[in-house]
Amino acid sequence: MVVDDVEDEGPDGGDLAAVSFAFDRMTVQRFREAFPRARWSDRRKAWIVPGKTARRRIDRWMAKEGSRADPYAEAKGRDAFAFEPILSPYLGVDKDGLCITTPYSRKLVEEIRQVPFARWDGEHKFWRVPFASYDDLVGHWQAIETEAQRCEPEERRKRAEARKGTEEERTSRRRAAERKRRRIPLPADDLPPLDRPIATIPYGIIVVADITGEMVEREEIADLYPGIAADHIWGIWRTPSRDDLVQAWPSRTEPGDDERQRGWWLPTLEELRVARRTARARERRATRQAPS
Numbered sequence: 001m002v003v004d005d006v007e008d009e010g011p012d013g014g015d016l017a018a019v020s021f022a023f024d025r026m027t028v029q030r031f032r033e034a035f036p037r038a039r040w041s042d043r044r045k046a047w048i049v050p051g052k053t054a055r056r057r058i059d060r061w062m063a064k065e066g067s068r069a070d071p072y073a074e075a076k077g078r079d080a081f082a083f084e085p086i087l088s089p090y091l092g093v094d095k096d097g098l099c100i101t102t103p104y105s106r107k108l109v110e111e112i113r114q115v116p117f118a119r120w121d122g123e124h125k126f127w128r129v130p131f132a133s134y135d136d137l138v139g140h141w142q143a144i145e146t147e148a149q150r151c152e153p154e155e156r157r158k159r160a161e162a163r164k165g166t167e168e169e170r171t172s173r174r175r176a177a178e179r180k181r182r183r184i185p186l187p188a189d190d191l192p193p194l195d196r197p198i199a200t201i202p203y204g205i206i207v208v209a210d211i212t213g214e215m216v217e218r219e220e221i222a223d224l225y226p227g228i229a230a231d232h233i234w235g236i237w238r239t240p241s242r243d244d245l246v247q248a249w250p251s252r253t254e255p256g257d258d259e260r261q262r263g264w265w266l267p268t269l270e271e272l273r274v275a276r277r278t279a280r281a282r283e284r285r286a287t288r289q290a291p292s
Contacts, residue, residue, distance in 0.1 A: 017054035019062075020046035027065065034061050059119040063130050077131030086141055090148050092126075098137065100127040102148035111143050171223055178224050179203070185216040185225050185232040185263070192264045197240045197248045197275070199267040201260065205275040206237040207244055227261065242279040245272055 018041070021027065031047065032038065035057070038047045049058060081093070092099040099121075102108055112118050116133045120126075129137050149155065163169040184200060192198045192208050199205050202225065216232040240248075250272050255265035267275070 015050070015052045015054060017049050017051075017058055018044055018046040019049065019058050020044075030065070031061070056119070056122065059117075063117040063119065063128075073132035074130065077134035080134050081131060086138065088141070088145055090145060091141075096128060097131050098129040098134070099124070100129060100144070101125075102127075102144070103151035103153070105147060105151045108144065108147045108151065111140055111147065115140055175224055178221070182237055183212075183234045184208070184237050185221065185228055186211070186235045187262055188215075188231040188233050190262055191233075191235075197244055197267060197272070198264045199255070199271055200264050203237065205240060205245070205267055205271060207240045208235045209238050210236040212236060225263075228263075239282075240275065240279065242276060242283055245276045245279055248272055 035049050038049045041048050090102050112127050115136050118127055118129045121128050197205050197207055212234045214234045218228050250269040251266040259265035
């Protein structure tokens with residue numbers, strides 16, 4: 001099954017989410033019962049579900065469907081947890097399954113998402129994992145707990161104290177200052193298209209708005225942009241809007257080593273999907289914070 005946000009809004013201005021799965025009459029029947037307002041889209045080859053909580057409700061439904069593959073998986077997981085539980089301050093349990101509460105880090109999110117049917121519970125601010133996925137959670141737990149401990153505020157403070165006055169801190173400050181300048185070195189003989197989203201290593205997906213023509217002095221920025229060898233010139237970039245990302249045509253192939261060494265490539269569909277969700281959240285925050 002595949003679930004994704006839909007970039008267009010519904011006719012009433014609401015949010016939409018799309019879900020696709022292999023056709024099975026009984027599965028479709030259960031889906032229609034759970035989502036009576038869902039409509040099939042021939043263009044997307046997916047079911048479109050309206051509502052601000054559509055993605056969350058779809059995730060819950062998918063978790064239930066996943067347990068049908070093995071009707072005893074939930075019971076087996078409960079027994080395994082009872083016999084050999086994970087003892088950790090980051091893991092709890094309630095009537096709906098296992099609950100993971102940790103400090104935030106992108107690495108943690110990526111690790112937890114590898115556990116089948118793990119989903120974020122926005123209401124309670126923790127990750128939910130069904131007992132059916134307990135064995136998979138055990139396999140990922142050491143990495144999850146280690147990263148969670150590393151991200152505790154006290155541990156972050158200790159690392160910040162240890163970095164004070166070091167070359168690492170100076171480089172970190174230079175990197176932050178460089179990002180504020182919104183510039184990026186680009187190969188003079190292979191420039192990216194202007195006003196179109198491109199993927200980069202230091203800044204993720206950006207839009208190059210202008211090419212200054214100023215040559216890059218490699219010695220001055222070697223620690224910030226390692227690997228630059230040929231002639232480069234400075235480009236000025238901006239954060240892409242959601243419209244930029246929706247209209248961008250994705251690359252059909254993953255970037256090769258040559259493209260990564262070049263410093264930029266056309267983003268894939270998966271890269272664009274992640275960037276679209278980030279842009280969407282960013283624009284929502286901006287709307288909420290705007291003075292009325």
